[in-house]
Amino acid sequence: MDDDAEIIAEFLVESHENLDQLDRDLVELEREPGSRERLSSIFRTIHTIKGTSGFLALNRLEQLTHVGETLLSRLRDGEVVMTPPIAEGLLSMVDTVRALLDGIERTGRDTDPAIAVDPVVAVLEALLAADPVAEEPVVPPPAPEPAPEPASEPALEREPEPVPGPEPEEPGERRTVVDSSVRVDVDLLDDLVDLVGELVLTRNQLLQRSLGSADAELVRASQRLDLVASELQESIMKTRMQPIGQIWSKLPRVVRDLSHQLGREVELMMEGHETELDRSLLEAVKDPLTHLVRNSLDHGIEPPDVRRAAGKEPKGTLSLRAYHESGQVVVEIADDGKGIDPATIGAVAVDRGVVTRDQLARMEARDVLGLIFRPGFSTAAAVSNISGRGVGMDVVRTNIERIGGSVDVASEPGRGTTTRVRIPLTLAIIPALVVGEGGERYAIPQANLVELVRIEGDDLSRQVEDLAGAPVLRLRGRLLPLVSLAETLGGSSSGDEALTVVVLQSDDVRFGLCVSEVHDTQEIVVKPIGRQLKALSMYAGATIMGDGRVALILDVAGIAATVGVGATQQEPADRAAGGADDRTALLVLEVADGRRAALPLAAVARLEEFGRDRVERSGTAEVVQYRDGILPLVRLAAAIGLPDTSDQGDQISVVVHESGDATGAVGIVIDRVLDVVEVVVDASEVGRRTGVTGSAVVQDRVTDLVDLDAVVRRSGVPA
Amino acid sequence: MHTGGSPGTTTRTSEQYCTFWVAGLFFGVAVDEVQEVLRLQPMTPVPRADRAVTGLINLRGQIVTAVDLRVRLGLPDRSGDELPMNVIVRSRGEVVSLLVDDIGDVIDTAGVDLQPAPTTMPRGVQDVVRGVRPLPESILLVLDADRAVDVATTPDNPGGTP
Numbered sequence: 001m002d003d004d005a006e007i008i009a010e011f012l013v014e015s016h017e018n019l020d021q022l023d024r025d026l027v028e029l030e031r032e033p034g035s036r037e038r039l040s041s042i043f044r045t046i047h048t049i050k051g052t053s054g055f056l057a058l059n060r061l062e063q064l065t066h067v068g069e070t071l072l073s074r075l076r077d078g079e080v081v082m083t084p085p086i087a088e089g090l091l092s093m094v095d096t097v098r099a100l101l102d103g104i105e106r107t108g109r110d111t112d113p114a115i116a117v118d119p120v121v122a123v124l125e126a127l128l129a130a131d132p133v134a135e136e137p138v139v140p141p142p143a144p145e146p147a148p149e150p151a152s153e154p155a156l157e158r159e160p161e162p163v164p165g166p167e168p169e170e171p172g173e174r175r176t177v178v179d180s181s182v183r184v185d186v187d188l189l190d191d192l193v194d195l196v197g198e199l200v201l202t203r204n205q206l207l208q209r210s211l212g213s214a215d216a217e218l219v220r221a222s223q224r225l226d227l228v229a230s231e232l233q234e235s236i237m238k239t240r241m242q243p244i245g246q247i248w249s250k251l252p253r254v255v256r257d258l259s260h261q262l263g264r265e266v267e268l269m270m271e272g273h274e275t276e277l278d279r280s281l282l283e284a285v286k287d288p289l290t291h292l293v294r295n296s297l298d299h300g301i302e303p304p305d306v307r308r309a310a311g312k313e314p315k316g317t318l319s320l321r322a323y324h325e326s327g328q329v330v331v332e333i334a335d336d337g338k339g340i341d342p343a344t345i346g347a348v349a350v351d352r353g354v355v356t357r358d359q360l361a362r363m364e365a366r367d368v369l370g371l372i373f374r375p376g377f378s379t380a381a382a383v384s385n386i387s388g389r390g391v392g393m394d395v396v397r398t399n400i401e402r403i404g405g406s407v408d409v410a411s412e413p414g415r416g417t418t419t420r421v422r423i424p425l426t427l428a429i430i431p432a433l434v435v436g437e438g439g440e441r442y443a444i445p446q447a448n449l450v451e452l453v454r455i456e457g458d459d460l461s462r463q464v465e466d467l468a469g470a471p472v473l474r475l476r477g478r479l480l481p482l483v484s485l486a487e488t489l490g491g492s493s494s495g496d497e498a499l500t501v502v503v504l505q506s507d508d509v510r511f512g513l514c515v516s517e518v519h520d521t522q523e524i525v526v527k528p529i530g531r532q533l534k535a536l537s538m539y540a541g542a543t544i545m546g547d548g549r550v551a552l553i554l555d556v557a558g559i560a561a562t563v564g565v566g567a568t569q570q571e572p573a574d575r576a577a578g579g580a581d582d583r584t585a586l587l588v589l590e591v592a593d594g595r596r597a598a599l600p601l602a603a604v605a606r607l608e609e610f611g612r613d614r615v616e617r618s619g620t621a622e623v624v625q626y627r628d629g630i631l632p633l634v635r636l637a638a639a640i641g642l643p644d645t646s647d648q649g650d651q652i653s654v655v656v657h658e659s660g661d662a663t664g665a666v667g668i669v670i671d672r673v674l675d676v677v678e679v680v681v682d683a684s685e686v687g688r689r690t691g692v693t694g695s696a697v698v699q700d701r702v703t704d705l706v707d708l709d710a711v712v713r714r715s716g717v718p719a
Numbered sequence: 720m721h722t723g724g725s726p727g728t729t730t731r732t733s734e735q736y737c738t739f740w741v742a743g744l745f746f747g748v749a750v751d752e753v754q755e756v757l758r759l760q761p762m763t764p765v766p767r768a769d770r771a772v773t774g775l776i777n778l779r780g781q782i783v784t785a786v787d788l789r790v791r792l793g794l795p796d797r798s799g800d801e802l803p804m805n806v807i808v809r810s811r812g813e814v815v816s817l818l819v820d821d822i823g824d825v826i827d828t829a830g831v832d833l834q835p836a837p838t839t840m841p842r843g844v845q846d847v848v849r850g851v852r853p854l855p856e857s858i859l860l861v862l863d864a865d866r867a868v869d870v871a872t873t874p875d876n877p878g879g880t881p
Contacts, residue, residue, distance in 0.1 A: 198780035440763060489766035530784035530813050532772050532870040533765060542763075542775055542782045550763040550775040550782055 005108065011052050012105050013183070018045040019101075022094055023253040026087060030256070033082035042090075043072045049097065058110040060117045061100045067124040068093045074128070089123050091253075096120045186279070189239055196229075196236045197525045197544070203229040204546045240280075241425075244322045244331070245273030247286045251293055255318065258297045265304050265315040266297060272322035277329045277425055284403045285331070285423055288396040292333045292419050293318065295393075300337030300417050310414065312336070328405075329425060334418040340411040342368040352376055369409050373397040401506075401557070404430065404447050432524045432543075432553065435502065436517030437485045441551040443524050443543055448556040450503040450510065451676075452518060460499060473501060473512050476678060482512045483563050488538065506557040511565045522546075526553060538562050584681050587655065588674040588698060592642035596703040598696070601676060603708050605658040605665065609651045624654075624667065631656070633667045639711045640691035640704060646671050657712065666712050675699065734831075736852075736859060738823035739806055742794040744844070745823070747852075747859045748808055756822055757805040760785075769870045773818055778807065785816040786868055793843030808864040815868040826859070828852045833861060 022045050029038045050065035068090065074080040096117060103112035203225055210222040248270055259266040301307075301316035308314050321332040342365045349355050349371040360368070371377060375394040400407045405423035424430060424447070431446040453475065455463055463474045464482070471482040480503065484493040493514065501512040524543040529552075533539060537558030545551050585601035614624050615633065622633040633654065637644040646652055646669045654667040679698055683705055687695040691714075693707045736747030737756070762774035762785060771790040776783050785805065789797055797803060803818040833850040840848070844860070847867040852859040 194780050201780070438766075491766070527780075527782045529775065529782055530815060530868075531811075532784045532786065532815070532868065533768055536765070536767055538767065539765070544777050544780065544782070548777055549761055550777050552763065552765065552775070 008056060008104065008108060011056065012101055015049050015052075015097075015101055018048065019094060019098055020249050021045065023091075024249060026090055026094065027252040027256045029082060030084070030087045036076065039072065039076040043069065043076050046072055046097075053110070058100075058104065060115075061097065061104075061110045064093060064096060064100070064117050064121055067121050067128070068097075071124055071128055086127055089120075089127050092120055093124060184239075189236075192236050193240065196233050199229050200233055201544060201546070201548055205548065237278075240278050241276040242279045242282055243274045243276050244282065244329070245270075247282055247289065248273050248320065251290070251320070254290060254293060255297065258294060262297060263303050264297060264301050266301055267315050267317045269317060269319040271320065275322040275324060275329055277423060281403055281423055281425075285400065285405070285421065288399045288407075288421070289331065289333070291396050292421070293320070296333060296335040296337065296417065296419075300335040300339075302338050306338075310338075324425075325422075328422045331421045331423070332418055333421070334416060336416040339413040339415055339417050340369055340372070340409070341413045345369060345371055349374070349377060369411055372409065373407070404445060430524060430526060431521060433502065433521050434519040434524075434545075434551065435485070435515040436519055437489060437515055438491050441519060441545060441549075442485070443551055443553045444502060444504070444513075444556065445540070445553065446521065448504045448506055450505050453501040453503060453512070454498065455501065456498040460497065464499065475503070475512075480510065480512045481565050482514055483559065483565060484514045486514075486516065488513075488559055488563055504556045504559075506560055509557070509560045509565055511560060513559070524551075524553070585676065585678045586681070586698060587676055588703060589636070589655070590671045590674050591640070591646070592637040593645045593671070595637075595642055596674065596698070596701055597636065597640065597670075597692075597706050598698055598703045599655065599657075599668075599706050599708060603657050604655055606656040607673060608654045608656055608667070610654060610667075612647065612650055612652055615652065622669075626656075626665075626667070629665075631665055631667045633669050634711055634714050635669045636706070636711065637671075639714050640706065641689055657708065664712075668711060681705070734828045735825055736828060736861070737806065737825050738859065739804070739819040740821045740823065741788045741792065741819050744794075745857045745859055746788075746819070746862045747826070747828075748806065748817075748862050748864050750825060752808050752810070752864045754807040754809055754814060757807060757816075759802045760805060760816075771870045776805070776816060778814065778816075781814060783807065783814050783816050784868075785818055786870055787818040788867065789818075789820075791843075791867060791870065792847065793841060808868070810865045810868045813868075815864075817864075817867060826854070828854065828859065836860070 022042055025038045025042045025045075029035060029042065032038075046065050046069045050062055050069055053059075053061040053065060071080070071086070071090070075082060075086070080086070096115065099115045100110045100112075100117070103115055104110050106112075203222075206222050207226055210219050213219055251270070252268055255266055255268045258264075296318050301318065302310070302312075304314035307316065316336055318333070318335045321330075321334070323330055346360050346363075346368050349368075350357050350360055354371055354374045354377050355363075372393045373396075375392070377392060377394065397407050400421055400423065403423060405421060407419065407421045409417060409419045411417040432443040433446060433449055433452075434441050434443050436442075453473070455473070465472055465474070473480045473482050480501075482501065486493040500515050500518055502515055502518070503510065503512050526541045527543060529539060529542050538555055539558070540553045540555035542550050542552050586598040587601050587604050588596060588598050591597050608626070610624050610626075615622050616624065618630065618632075622635075623630045624633060625631075631654075635644045635646055636655075637646060648671075653670050653672050655670060655673075656665055656667055658665045677698060679696075681696050681698075683694045683696045685694050687702075687704055691707050691710045692704045695702050695704050697703070735750045737750050737753040738745060738747045740746070757778075760776040760778075762776055764774045765772055765784075771786050773785045773787045773790075776785055787797075787803070789795065797820065801820065803820060804822050805816040806819055806822070807814060807816050809815075831852045831854060833852055836845050836848045836851050838845070847863055849861045849863045852861060
């Protein structure tokens with residue numbers, strides 16, 4: 001009996017995988033009905049399920065797959081041609097097979113009376129009976145079936161593997177996958193992640209001890225341990241990475257069903273399905289992505305006649321694109337539908353009380369689109385059963401933000417809508433800023449961090465003001481509400497002569513958190529906290545520091561809610577506009593002894609100082625060893641045609657620029673950093689030359705605007 | 720395996736208890752609910768949490784909430800120089816530490832029936848006790864670990880200590 005249970009479990013896992021493939025195959029098949037390759041693949045899957053179910057005495061499943069197989073074998077042999085009713089019939093067979101498998105998973109039997117097998121069998125039999133080949137209807141369907149089957153696949157009957165050896169059609173690709181991978185229980189992987197985290201902590205403690213030790217052998221051994229532990233950690237994190245294609249595999253079916261239901265013609269394009277992210281995140285983004293796809297079909301792409309009238313292709317295009325960008329995974333869902341009209345959105349938002357007419361009037365078109373993510377907003381004029389089920393875009397946004405991601409939408413009325421979802425690569429490990437308060441350490445996710453500001457002496461009285469008990473900071477012309485971490489945590493803040501402000505952003509809220517100490521940034525492992533603390537929205541979890549002590553992770557949105565920092569009246573428009581309007585954050589640099597140049601701040605990953613003696617040569621290029629790799633250097637002055645004076649001290653100042661794929665980091669050597677400014681750049685062509693796109697007046701001084709691509713190209717690293 | 724301790728269960732298959740003292744009271748938790756017993760661990764306080772939550776400890780990489788049973792049961796606070804012990808229990812899939820005064824032996828109570836707790840005990844204690852087993856030398860209060868670790872946390876609780 002136990003053996004049976006094991007076989008059934010194995011059978012279920014395999015069959016579910018096969019069914020996913022089947023969905024894709026069937027949808028493909030509908031598009032190119034003649035593909036014998038697809039037909040064979042589908043036939044094999046159903047055949048395998050049938051064979052095994054017969055072996056395991058799952059009679060209803062066997063009966064169903066038997067009829068399906070008969071129909072498929074005729075399709076494969078060219079006796080029947082694929083038609084929409086046949087596709088429909090086969091898809092409903094797949095659904096019923098899935099339902100039966102679920103039933104088997106629950107009860108071990110396929111006898112659940114709630115699953116109607118007979119009607120589906122009847123439909124399939126009717127399809128078989130309608131077979132245009134003359135002699136077939138005379139003979140009862142099961143009769144001719146055994147003939148082709150043992151002939152083509154003699155080895156299959158008792159073989160639970162989806163791809164049998166002797167299959168000649170396309171064994172290559174699928175076999176390698178089967179041969180080179182092992183199925184592992186997810187719990188085991190999670191355990192490994194925990195254990196390796198523990199190992200890393202132990203390693204840290206040991207390293208600290210061994211540093212002062214005179215025992216050379218111990219020092220060497222602990223250094224080896226250090227290396228091995230780091231690599232182990234990296235490898236284990238990788239085992240949790242899965243391609244996003246896994247959650248996409250169901251979308252062709254969703255799109256197909258929906259477009260039929262809605263009377264749309266849609267071409268689904270998917271790109272980048274191999275893009276990997278942590279499996280826990282994959283689970284978390286599945287529903288939001290499906291919702292966005294449904295939205296595009298329901299509200300975006302128009303019916304064919306409307307499209308024709310608008311002079312577009314009757315068939316709409318829905319494209320999904322996934323790629324890595326600066327340590328994040330970006331998923332774009334783009335349609336070429338009717339787009340979103342800001343005027344309609346605005347009107348609806350006012351109507352539903354999401355914003356006041358006054359607020360709306362002050363908003364930019366782009367921010368108006370962002371209103372669809374506000375709670376209480378749903379664009380569905382009539383609630384349809386496709387996307388208007390009370391689950392609005394606000395839920396999509398909340399779910400994505402919960403895992404540290406973000407979502408934004410851009411649209412051109414009449415041309416289409418693009419929704420961009422950004423998700424961190426991994427949930428388990430995030431970069432965080434560690435701050436100190438009341439003798440304890442707290443971690444703030446870097447994703448929420450905007451900047452750090454320290455205000456001392458006279459500036460304190462000039463820039464920090466008290467508005468009826470609410471302290472605010474004048475920061476580059478804007479008022480930033482200040483929140484004291486000490487007071488938030490229930491203590492009292494010390495009236496220091498200096499103030500350290502961590503500027504934080506969450507949703508539409510930006511505020512400054514005053515902290516006592518700033519430690520450093522580090523990669524932290526996010527761990528859940530017990531349900532005794534779940535009601536405290538200020539904490540997102542906890543982590544373990546290098547010394548083994550626990551530190552709480554602050555939840556920025558939760559703190560904002562706790563202390564009541566809301567999106568102030570002018571704030572949302574003002575804030576959201578910060579990224580969208582003409583203001584650009586620039587890093588202003590000094591090069592060539594007093595000349596000024598500026599880089600977009602967004603292109604700057606880090607600022608570093610290296611000792612001059614660390615600069616080595618590789619070929620003609622200058623490089624430094626940096627973060628376990630080699631960082632090529634470019635002298636900015638030379639790259640923009642100025643005399644190089646960056647070598648005057650013992651240290652060189654380097655701006656680290658990372659292109660999309662983390663491997664392409666480049667160090668740009670400058671004299672020094674002057675300032676970070678946020679300005680409206682009024683660029684002029686004056687001074688345009690190699691490496692410089694032009695110049696602009698920044699802080700009353702003429703400043704060269706660096707053409708980053710050209711400078712990076714000089715390093716020999718592909719930009 | 721274990722039943723998860725539904726309140727209606729008056730007798731349990733396991734009659735072995737891990738015992739400890741809290742403010743002079745003799746408590747026991749069924750051994751299959753106890754993971755381990757530890758000395759006082761370095762603890763990170765959680766500002767604004769319920770007063771019974773003493774802090775978070777790092778148990779081999781897992782973050783465990785420590786609940787002070789004296790506070791939880793409404794008993795007088797421990798004096799400053801008494802160091803509590805951690806009784807690590809499993810409760811509804813989570814691991815929680817109960818801070819107690821002192822640890823006793825594991826005892827087998829076979830043959831001693833579980834009786835309802837006397838209604839004259841303080842409410843705070845009655846709430847988390849499944850019943851009592853009167854042993855020859857002492858009376859064992861059988862703790863319901865699930866209820867003991869259930870700390871109502873109100874987000875507006877002002878500060879850690881009153």
